[in-house]
Amino acid sequence: MGERDTDKTREQGVEFGSLANRIDNHSYPATSTDLIEDYGDYEVKLPDGTQTLENLFEPLQEEEFDSAEDARQAVLNMVDDRAIGRKGYSDRSPPAPGEETDWEPESI
Template sequence: MRLNELGDVIARHEYPTSSTDFVTQYGEEVIELQNGDETVAAILSRLGDETYTCPQDVLDSLYTGVGHEAIGRRYYSDRDPTSFGENGPQQVSF
């Protein structure tokens, strides 16, 4: 996830602020994701109305509010155990 210059904007913004006020000022800013991009307004709208007391609150909301486009391969994990009835990888001892 790339914030570009938005990280500096978040740091300079005056706090406390509500998510509504933040979206009013910066909602059209675009954040680049792994598989696309999304606006600040779209991300923060998923979380409801919040009050941010510091820049880290905004960053936390943005990081947790992004859609599935922010991750790589969806539902992929190389750590999941093999399902019952499947032939999984053979264990290797070093």
């Protein structure tokens, strides 16, 4: 079982929906313009809204993708801050003694 054998419709807070299968079954290499022409109206869902593939790929200016993995990674790279979820949130523990950080404990 490979690392990509899991559900490809959701990754890193981005819900690809039916676009995942379209990207996977597309013929590669392909440019961002090719994918916009075929799937530009498809939306990806983010924790705080949606974006179309056209909106995501328009700034890429004919970037070429060698595989579906490359195209999916480009989507993940191009989503805006609506994919972040809670800004500034960290699930890290407080810093260890001597560890440099900007973190300050909350006042109680």
